[in-house]
Amino acid sequence: MELTRNKQIMLTGNKAAAWGARLAGVDYVPAFPITPQTEIVETLAQWFADGHMHGKYTNMDSEHSMFMAAGAAAASGVRVFTASSSQGILYGLEALHTIAGWRVPLVLVNVSRALATPITLEPDHNDVLSLRDTGIIQLHAETAQEVLDYILMAYRIAEDPEVCLPVLVNLDGFYLSFTREPVVLPDEAEVREFLPLFKPSQPVFQASEPMARASAVFGGGNYSYFKIQHHLAAQNVVNVYQKITQEFGERFGRFYDAVERYRLDDAEYVFVMSNSFATKGKAAVQHLRKNGIKAGLLKLSLLRPFPSQIIADALAHRPKVAVIDQNLAPGMGGILYPEILKAVYRREDRPQHLLSVIGGLGGRDIQEGDFISILQRLDEAPGDDPLFLFDEKDLKQFDQLRQIAGFPREARIP
Amino acid sequence: MKATISDSLEESKYKKVTDLNPEEEIAPGSALCAGCGGLEGMRLAMKVLGENTLTCNAAGCFTLISVYPFTPLKGSWLYTTMSGPVPAAQGVRDALDIRMQKHGLPKAEDLQVIVVAGDGSTNDMGLSPTSAAIHRNLDFIYFCYDNEAYGNTGFQHSGASPLGSYTMTSPNTPEHPAGSEQTKKDLFGIWMAHNPPYLATVSPREPIDLSNKFKKAKGMKGPRLFICLSPCPTGWGFDPKDTHLIAKLAVDTGIFPIKEFVDGKVIHTKRPRKRLPVEKYLERQKRFQHLFAPKRRDDIIAQIQSNVDAYWEQYDE
Amino acid sequence: MLRIRLHGRGGQGIKTASQILGTAAHLAGYQAQDFPLYGAERRGAPIAAYARFSKNIVLERGPIAQPDIVLIGDETLLSDPMAAVTQGTDASTLIFINSRHTSHDLKQHYQLESLPVQLDISELCQKYIQKPMILSTALAAVGARLMGRIDLHHLLQAIREELGQGRLGPEKIAANLKLAEEVFQKAPSFDLEFSESDAGFSASRLVTLERRPPVDSAPLIFATGNMALRKTGNWRTHRPVINYEECNGCAICYARCPEGDIRMDTNDKPVIDYDHCKGCLICATECPKHAIEILREVESWN
Numbered sequence A: 001m002e003l004t005r006n007k008q009i010m011l012t013g014n015k016a017a018a019w020g021a022r023l024a025g026v027d028y029v030p031a032f033p034i035t036p037q038t039e040i041v042e043t044l045a046q047w048f049a050d051g052h053m054h055g056k057y058t059n060m061d062s063e064h065s066m067f068m069a070a071g072a073a074a075a076s077g078v079r080v081f082t083a084s085s086s087q088g089i090l091y092g093l094e095a096l097h098t099i100a101g102w103r104v105p106l107v108l109v110n111v112s113r114a115l116a117t118p119i120t121l122e123p124d125h126n127d128v129l130s131l132r133d134t135g136i137i138q139l140h141a142e143t144a145q146e147v148l149d150y151i152l153m154a155y156r157i158a159e160d161p162e163v164c165l166p167v168l169v170n171l172d173g174f175y176l177s178f179t180r181e182p183v184v185l186p187d188e189a190e191v192r193e194f195l196p197l198f199k200p201s202q203p204v205f206q207a208s209e210p211m212a213r214a215s216a217v218f219g220g221g222n223y224s225y226f227k228i229q230h231h232l233a234a235q236n237v238v239n240v241y242q243k244i245t246q247e248f249g250e251r252f253g254r255f256y257d258a259v260e261r262y263r264l265d266d267a268e269y270v271f272v273m274s275n276s277f278a279t280k281g282k283a284a285v286q287h288l289r290k291n292g293i294k295a296g297l298l299k300l301s302l303l304r305p306f307p308s309q310i311i312a313d314a315l316a317h318r319p320k321v322a323v324i325d326q327n328l329a330p331g332m333g334g335i336l337y338p339e340i341l342k343a344v345y346r347r348e349d350r351p352q353h354l355l356s357v358i359g360g361l362g363g364r365d366i367q368e369g370d371f372i373s374i375l376q377r378l379d380e381a382p383g384d385d386p387l388f389l390f391d392e393k394d395l396k397q398f399d400q401l402r403q404i405a406g407f408p409r410e411a412r413i414p
Numbered sequence B: 001m002k003a004t005i006s007d008s009l010e011e012s013k014y015k016k017v018t019d020l021n022p023e024e025e026i027a028p029g030s031a032l033c034a035g036c037g038g039l040e041g042m043r044l045a046m047k048v049l050g051e052n053t054l055t056c057n058a059a060g061c062f063t064l065i066s067v068y069p070f071t072p073l074k075g076s077w078l079y080t081t082m083s084g085p086v087p088a089a090q091g092v093r094d095a096l097d098i099r100m101q102k103h104g105l106p107k108a109e110d111l112q113v114i115v116v117a118g119d120g121s122t123n124d125m126g127l128s129p130t131s132a133a134i135h136r137n138l139d140f141i142y143f144c145y146d147n148e149a150y151g152n153t154g155f156q157h158s159g160a161s162p163l164g165s166y167t168m169t170s171p172n173t174p175e176h177p178a179g180s181e182q183t184k185k186d187l188f189g190i191w192m193a194h195n196p197p198y199l200a201t202v203s204p205r206e207p208i209d210l211s212n213k214f215k216k217a218k219g220m221k222g223p224r225l226f227i228c229l230s231p232c233p234t235g236w237g238f239d240p241k242d243t244h245l246i247a248k249l250a251v252d253t254g255i256f257p258i259k260e261f262v263d264g265k266v267i268h269t270k271r272p273r274k275r276l277p278v279e280k281y282l283e284r285q286k287r288f289q290h291l292f293a294p295k296r297r298d299d300i301i302a303q304i305q306s307n308v309d310a311y312w313e314q315y316d317e
Numbered sequence C: 001m002l003r004i005r006l007h008g009r010g011g012q013g014i015k016t017a018s019q020i021l022g023t024a025a026h027l028a029g030y031q032a033q034d035f036p037l038y039g040a041e042r043r044g045a046p047i048a049a050y051a052r053f054s055k056n057i058v059l060e061r062g063p064i065a066q067p068d069i070v071l072i073g074d075e076t077l078l079s080d081p082m083a084a085v086t087q088g089t090d091a092s093t094l095i096f097i098n099s100r101h102t103s104h105d106l107k108q109h110y111q112l113e114s115l116p117v118q119l120d121i122s123e124l125c126q127k128y129i130q131k132p133m134i135l136s137t138a139l140a141a142v143g144a145r146l147m148g149r150i151d152l153h154h155l156l157q158a159i160r161e162e163l164g165q166g167r168l169g170p171e172k173i174a175a176n177l178k179l180a181e182e183v184f185q186k187a188p189s190f191d192l193e194f195s196e197s198d199a200g201f202s203a204s205r206l207v208t209l210e211r212r213p214p215v216d217s218a219p220l221i222f223a224t225g226n227m228a229l230r231k232t233g234n235w236r237t238h239r240p241v242i243n244y245e246e247c248n249g250c251a252i253c254y255a256r257c258p259e260g261d262i263r264m265d266t267n268d269k270p271v272i273d274y275d276h277c278k279g280c281l282i283c284a285t286e287c288p289k290h291a292i293e294i295l296r297e298v299e300s301w302n
């Protein structure tokens, strides 16, 4: 396909991700397929084979191997892209922690899919949030356009001489990965101005620069030094991100922030959401507003580093806030809820009520009615227990399956 | 496509120890045990491979070769994970190729990518990534130092632990008199089935044979794989001074065949003329002491012997 | 609280010695704790182990900075600053050294603050278990005796329990018990005070780290080959010494040294790098001319 200037075309979230890698001028893609990410790696394989992309696409044998190869290539001076999802992220977890500590720049995409057990295909965010403590930067996308734009910005962040860290761009499986919507494809030359071809800012493997990387470090103090430095670098990305999004906005006309404040200004009720389901939240806000209820939405885009201050500012003086976690830490609750609590804890202007909501697990849809239930619970001065978005219909449907599966067992024993 | 070995290479073969590269590519001072057989093997190999190398390392004893802020190597080093060195080698190889092809990196900047991993990594969790890399024809050299157990964690059972050996996780008890009841995996056979351009076993006790094999491999492309028997005084239970003696007995008893696989053929490059009984090798190591005392276990020793005999029968002239 | 620090090398049974002490004290009715500190080092490298005893619950963990008793199983460690065997000691610390030298000579030679307790337990180990540097039993027996708080029968029971868990047969255990008895009789006894630490704590001087550039924030080493800065010569208990009269320059020793510590000089004679030689003695074993002699390191200052 010929690239015309800032053309708008229909793309799935996955295709937008592939375009992001292509426009970034990626040199190297080590890959391994998994639903719902497959379309990304298939597209890139095709583009490398067709000569639209230059460098190398390598079929790896697992995500662990894939992330090791990605990190090692980044340490050897090329621009690297890779993608995975769900079980693949878990399989590669050791490698992801490892290469994050190498302090090498690369971009990876996660197409969210709920984790086994039970094995399933549709999204929630337990996969990507299992990486929350790796020190990998995380950007979560709501739309296909964001996927593409974030990938371009992700390279700028990853390769920033002050950062040198992997950056992950997250998109929801199915709801975004397979959904087509219009996306502005920026002009390649313009992208190159924003994101020049890769020039490593630190020494990379080659004969004239022998070095040892990632050697064992003994002694808790020495270990702490590297970990604290990793933290400081990740933390600093809040600033780097703002600088880069500003530049991106000026160049391409699309401005991003660490969070999106959707009709927050006078909102009495706020839904805190992320990823593609934020679209549903926005729809609910509009609907509620029409009915005279002052609702608003805070969309989390930059998840790591966690922009506590920005979040606390956005939620300041909002009376009732529901944090909708599309994930579950059994025995604890939602994963983002305590992070939001932490962000606002010290603030006098913090929300009066903070409700933890768990919904959208395994792709369970979040519907209008759910938002009304959330409002009701918010009005009841909620405690710490999460509100689960699981309704009578869900239960009825499940009980039917359960019967077919042979439950209750006593009924079957002659 | 496989490289063939030129005649000129034959001529410049190592013939005596004074032919070895006098430069030490691995500086002394590492934390490995005194008398480590695997280190001797790697030292000899690196003398041939030189400093334009990058060594990707798997978790194991040899991870201690470079402990921050020290590295003994003149070349580069990348510690990975227990199953990660081969894919990391893939990433480095691919990156250097891309930079040479696409970004004009001079050929002189190229590196020979090497993997250094123990038998546990190699036979167990690293096996599948390695299989895939050989399948992809990755251009690299694999040096597996085989101390027949998970040495770094205190000598537990690995896929390479031999029948009748005591390890911390295959203890001998009255119910399990052999210790390890499994025979050592045939890694050579597994790798050979991938039909790599070059595959060899080496012993630190045979520096000339070892050096010539690495020299041969150095002149080739694609996956070139080495298994180095690595007598381990600490885990096997013998005095460090006897490392070479144990290595020699492993060859003389036929327990560790010294061979290579090239151009589709297996060639034994150091064939014991008359094989010594395996017990000559076993009796000198603590990990086999339960086969001799308090009661001799002729049954187990005979089984080990017959496994060795069966191996060599395949190659009877 | 009574704090004991044990020093030796990997493979000398230092950890087991601390465990025998821990068990013996436990049997004797004390609250006890023992703990080995593994570095990355392998056999031959200096290691330390720790034991604490108290009448009350032990509210400490980890390495002991200020020991009441230091048990040095391997005298060569005293000349190794990295092993830091006397760190945190003062004139009141009881220091035991396994040595053939007298207390006075040891004090003078190693410039110790007080007179150490000395006994050649290696000799006794050789006598009973034929392994002069397997020190687990003997060093524990010294410790138990020095403390003056552990009876022989508790010590022996602890040895039975600790060694019985390994692969030692009954005869070997019996030999160890005899060894323990003789060491126990020969070593002096002290009635050490149990000090309850009430030293005041002062605040740590915490620093706020500044963010540094990525190259300075990941484990990266550019000084390739710098491992030689680490001197492993102190691992040696025995020293290989080349007899150049006998040596024919065959270079076998050079080829066989795993550390690459032998180089052939311009006259084709081997030279050993004693800064790094770990003393595995492969060279001496492999030399076809038997031209490499073996000397015990600590004898060299006599």
Ligand SMILES: Cc1ncc(C[n+]2csc(CCOP(=O)(O)OP(=O)(O)O)c2C)c(N)n1
Pocket (backbone or CB within 6 Å): A094, B059, B060, B061, B062, B081, B082, B083, B117, B118, B119, B120, B121, B122, B147, B148, B149, B150, B151, B152, B153, B158
């Ligand atoms: C995923 C993972 N599991 C376990 C370990 C712990 N581990 C470190 S080294 C090692 C043994 C490696 O054995 P081998 O490859 O034979 O090398 P050796 O230690 O014998 O040198 C193990 C189990 C690890 N590092 N990573």
Ligand code: SF4
Pocket (backbone or CB within 6 Å): B032, B033, B035, B036, B037, B038, B039, B061, B147, B151, B152, B230, B231, B232, B233, B234, B235, C042, C043
């Ligand atoms: S345990 Fe064995 S393989 Fe590991 S460093 Fe020591 S001697 Fe070498």
Ligand code: SF4
Pocket (backbone or CB within 6 Å): C242, C246, C247, C248, C249, C250, C251, C252, C253, C254, C269, C270, C286, C287, C288, C289, C290, C291, C292
């Ligand atoms: S092995 Fe012996 S004879 Fe040969 S060079 Fe060494 S010391 Fe001399």
Ligand code: SF4
Pocket (backbone or CB within 6 Å): B035, C240, C256, C257, C258, C259, C260, C261, C262, C272, C273, C276, C277, C278, C279, C280, C281, C282, C283, C284
């Ligand atoms: S004793 Fe000999 S072989 Fe061993 S490290 Fe020293 S010089 Fe090398």
Ligand SMILES: [Mg+2]
Pocket (backbone or CB within 6 Å): B118, B119, B120, B145, B146, B147, B148, B149, B150, B151, B158
């Ligand atoms: Mg091993």
